[in-house]
Amino acid sequence: MKVPLLDLKAQFNPIKSEVMNAVEAVFESQQFINGPQVKELEKQIAAYSGCKAGIGVSSGTDALLCALMALGIKAGDEIITTPFTFFATAGCIWRVGAKPVFVDIDIKTYNIDVDKIERAITKKTKAIMPVHLFGQVADMDPIMEIAKKYNLFVIEDACQSIGASYKGRKAGSIGTIGCFSFFPSKNLGTAGDGGMIVTQDAVLGEQLEIMRGHGSKPKYFHQVVGGNFRLDTLQAAILLVKLKHLDSWSEARRSNAAKYDNLLKSMHSIVRPHIEPHNVSIYNQYVIRVPKRDELRKFLTEKGIGTEIYYPLSLHEQTCFKELGHRKGDFPESEAAAAETVALPVYPELTDEQITYVSESIKSFYK
Ligand SMILES: *Cc1c(COP(=O)(O)O)cnc(C)c1O
Helix, strand or coil, X not given: CCECCCCHHHHHHHHHHHHHHXXXXXXXXXXXXXXXXXXXXXXXXXXXXXXXXXXXXXXXHHHHHHHHHHCCCCCCCEEEECCCCCCHHHHHHHHCCCEEEECCECCCCXXXXXXXXXXXXXXXXXXXXXXXXXXXXXXXXXXXXXHHHHCCEEEEECCCCCCCEECCEECCCCCCEEEEECCCCCCCCCCCCCEEEEECCHHHHHHHHHHHECCECCCCCECCCCCECCCEHHHHHHHHHHHHHHHHHHHHHHHHHHHHHHHHCCCCCCECCCCCCCEECCCCCEEEXXXXXXXXXXXXXXXXXXXXXXXXXXXXXXXXXXXXXXXXCCCHHHHHHHHHEEEECCCCCCCHHHHHHHHHHHHHHHC
């Protein structure tokens, strides 16, 4: 049996004619930039996330970058974030000249440890950038409380968590700004790169829109220096088709996760995902923590099972950040997660036979 980590063809086949019709409509209009589909998608994603405004952008990375630029984050500022995330989170902070200040994770959820945030705050701190890793929202109530106390912005890196909720509130709707990615492997993925910024603040929404288009308003008059962070009409048109299916896809991922939980629960050496009772995860990844991780991975590869390591090196240990002066041991929970976790296939179209095969293969490795 073959079980890939992700099977995008299985997702595409049943919606192929809908997607191709949407693509054809864009070609017929030839409105490749700022077509009406972009505005429509912004409206729908804002509503879907419980936000006032949505600003389509070219990627999740550009969502984060544009957010930092619109908030005026600059050289000398410090932004608190997690070292256990995709590179873009800290990369964007660096690119605006600010300093990423890492705070270790809670190993149970792999999200930022809120009890350690306050001691990382200095006079230079301007924002907290929590990441909702693997589809589960970080502990936002204490984060918002700290932000209020110290007058900080909160930028939610919700790139892996569109549609997830925290105490009934949607990912991206709690902080100052929320950022989504439509990279093909995310729950809502497009045919290339794409992203969206959401906010509850209509004025900030306008500033983000200006920043997305070279800082120009009106056209060819620039109050600020922005960039070209636009979302293609083609991508928006495809996303409008796929958004209708997002909740059922995420539900199927939750159901697959529950099946793994059930099949793996007798294995005491395996730490399964811990979802806080107040959270609804969208399981962008189903990540387990195991002994002999690399050997297990090799074994599963030989069995035809795709896995991935998200992420093999904690960001404080990356060469490009060496001038931050960190060393191994600075963030032990993040380092442990990087060394011991592996993601299993959890995509919506997985069959029960595949889930059983993956689980049985893992069990046979540890026997
Ligand atoms: C995917 C991702 C990003 C970047 O999104 P792109 O669309 O690939 O640029 C940023 N942060 C996290 C946590 C991500 O998972």
